[in-house]
Amino acid sequence: MSKRRGYSLERRKVTEGYLFVSVWVIGFLAFTLYPLYMSLKISMTSGKISDILNGEFVGLDHYKRVLTDASFSQVFVDQILKSLMDAPIISIFALIAAVLLNGDIVGKRYFRAVFFAPVIISGLMIRILNSQGAADFSIFQELGSSALLISDIIGEDTFARMGTLLWRSSVEILIFLAGLQSIPRSLYEAAEMDGATPWECFWKITLPTISPIVLLSIIYATIDSFTEPDNQIMGYIRESTITRLDFSYGAAISWMYFLVILLIILIIFYVGRRVTVNEGSQR
Amino acid sequence: MLKKRFKFKKDYSLFFIILFLSGLGLFMMLPLVFLVSTAFKPSEELFIYPPRFFVENPTLQNFKDLFLAMAGDQIPLSRYFFNSLLVSCITVFFTVLLGSLACYPLSKHKFPGKDQIFGLIIVSLMFAPEVVEIPRYLVVSYLGLMDTYSALILPSLAFPIGLFLMKQFMDQVPDEIFEAGRIDGASEWTMMWRLALPLIRPAWATVVILAFTAIWNDAGSSALFTQSEEMKTLPYYLSTVNGQGVARAGANAAATFILTVPTVLIFILFQRQVLSTMAHSGIKS
Structure with missing residues (x-):
């Protein structure tokens, strides 16, 4: 019994951990990580200001x-x-x-x-x-x-x-x-x-x-x-x-x-x- | 006799430590002194090269110039001030809240992906803010947030330095406290609010000061994410005064001085918390 309980407690800790972190991570993804990815893309293409994301790939x-x-x-x-x-x-x-x-x-x-x-x-x-x-x-x-x-x-x-x-x-x-x-x-x-x-x-x-x-x-x-x-x-x-x-x-x-x-x-x-x-x- | 000599020697070295710290402390205060004295310098003193630390003939002319420069504007100064205050307070509040929520499991729980998340935070610290400026603009406009308060608030909520510091403080809190809490039947939620957060009060006070200073002085996001004049913040507005050239150097110095007052107030309010000794846990490890 103690074993099953321990497992479920661990499990609950994991979900609660994700829950607590998730809000921060969503903000981080939207406003830091995704922009970083875009800047990597920009650095490898030659886009103009009007259409910066769809520039030609220049490696x-x-x-x-x-x-x-x-x-x-x-x-x-x-x-x-x-x-x-x-x-x-x-x-x-x-x-x-x-x-x-x-x-x-x-x-x-x-x-x-x-x-x-x-x-x-x-x-x-x-x-x-x-x-x-x-x-x-x-x-x-x-x-x-x-x-x-x-x-x-x-x-x-x-x-x-x-x-x-x-x-x-x-x-x-x-x-x-x-x-x-x-x-x-x-x-x-x-x-x-x-x-x-x-x-x-x-x-x-x-x-x-x-x-x-x-x-x-x-x-x-x-x-x-x-x-x-x-x-x-x-x-x-x-x-x-x-x-x-x-x-x-x-x-x-x-x-x-x-x-x-x-x-x-x-x-x-x-x-x-x-x-x-x-x-x-x-x- | 021996004991007396020992004590004397200790007092002696203490005196030197205090002398040394006072000297360094005076030095640490120089930026503040410079800021204040610059605001009261008459224009001929502003352009002395090399610049002087102390003002010789203090004058209020700079402040008069600043208010004259603002008199022609349609938006009252109070509007910029209100925008700044609203944006800074909301952002700081949620930065601390989200940071606290995230730092507790990152420090005290084990779950897959935890180290990767923390690694990402450290890595993101190494990027120049300029890199993400334009992509952020695209994200904000894609979400349809342009020219709203949300555009000024949301992008700065995920404040990596804040989370980094909070996690570092949380690491110092002994695990035994949480084990004791768990045995007493506290839920994770309770442990977080009743144990974790009170224990890292110095950390969130630090984050309040750092985040408030960063956001209050940030003219960039206002320039980037808002177009209409009534949505602009105070530092943006004051930077436009600055942009009007050398003739406005005095007004600019006064503006910088005014801009600093709220951050100094926040500092005075929260520094006691920051520097209070970390709670003694009462657990011997």
């Missing part, structure tokens, strides 16, 4: 055009290198900030609010700077030379880059905070009993336990950096689609760019899986 012609586009390959390589450097910096900073914010400090709540605040504003700020013709963040020159000494030591360019990266790390800080709070307190108590210093606790307990979260954060930061609306490739795609109305070319660029991102993410994931410490039991 990979547009993709070949992208490969021979010299100005694009320059932008492309630049952006990939930039994004690959951004993600680890964001993650390391977010980890340090999260560990400090997770400790017992005065005014913890206010500090957390302050570190999360850029999430609502940093995109807008970049837009204003662009509209003032200062897309290169020369704004930091003034701040750097007058207010802070650090910029003299590490150089103004690096300082400006770091600044914008810190503002983009809010979500990663949050991911880390959630991860840190799931570490059982008893581990630290035991370590303290055995005379471990906080420094040792960080390397021997904190980092191994949240290593899956570090991987998650790096992946999130990488994707975020690759797809932020202000990066050069997004600008290039927008230009060819909206300004030059060359939809097929824009779609071809997007798909090639996507394949590169996917490849990079898969590599990170594969390497990350080997480096991170596996918890014995599945939680």
Whole structure:
């Protein structure tokens, strides 16, 4: 009897699972997945604006055009290198900030609010700077030379880059905070009993336990950096689609760019899986 | 004696941590400072190169310019504001609802196709929004939704980042809680509303902030899916002020400032939830 009951319970869980997910998935299919399929189709046909979906099939012609586009390959390589450097910096900073914010400090709540605040504003700020013709963040020159000494030591360019990266790390800080709070307190108590210093606790307990979260954060930061609306490739795609109305070319660029991102993410994931410490039991 | 020294050392390092965090915190607030100070800059200060962080001679001229620019329009500003507010609130509400519904089974149930669904979500995060813009337009017009509120709401409901974050938080909730619930005879529906959702409150507060910011500032879907002026949203309208060139730079700065106020309010309302510590489950694993 218990066996039959167990089966039907499993069965019910499966149907309920599908039911709960289905609404979201329908929206996702209609407004993301199907449009993605259409854009793949657009990238392989040469349709005009009036009749974009029924263009003539041209196979990979547009993709070949992208490969021979010299100005694009320059932008492309630049952006990939930039994004690959951004993600680890964001993650390391977010980890340090999260560990400090997770400790017992005065005014913890206010500090957390302050570190999360850029999430609502940093995109807008970049837009204003662009509209003032200062897309290169020369704004930091003034701040750097007058207010802070650090910029003299590490150089103004690096300082400006770091600044914008810190503002983009809010979500990663949050991911880390959630991860840190799931570490059982008893581990630290035991370590303290055995005379471990906080420094040792960080390397021997904190980092191994949240290593899956570090991987998650790096992946999130990488994707975020690759797809932020202000990066050069997004600008290039927008230009060819909206300004030059060359939809097929824009779609071809997007798909090639996507394949590169996917490849990079898969590599990170594969390497990350080997480096991170596996918890014995599945939680 | 030894104990006293230890305590002293701890206080000492605490002081440095707080000093360090305060410094970084000030830095994190700079975008907000910049936004506010730009809105009050007179036009000659707006065009200094490199731009300055702080305003030297604050003025309300930018706001006057903005209202002058709007005076000639037939649609009152309140209409744009109403559209924006309606669309943002409905979208955020359903985004959170659908995300919660979907994240619970994705994290806690086993069913065929579950990993594939989650994989698709991650993959879809990697696409530029520009890629799907035109196909989305075609879908919306095929469904006959053009120029309606639904056209502004429906496409943004399936918010992959939101579901991704919620699922990640849900993974942190121990399974034992749900096992206990099941033993006590709770249905899946009850467990979801009474156990799962309260436990991931930080996640949905995060999603509220992220989704609201994204939708409130989104001028694109209004430009794409609506034609009549009375269906346009506030960011679209303000971007048309921006489009009128350098002469309107001051008005534009003021507009951006006004546009930010609601997102700041939402942030203040929900940040406490986001940053409250994850509920301690009381279960030792």
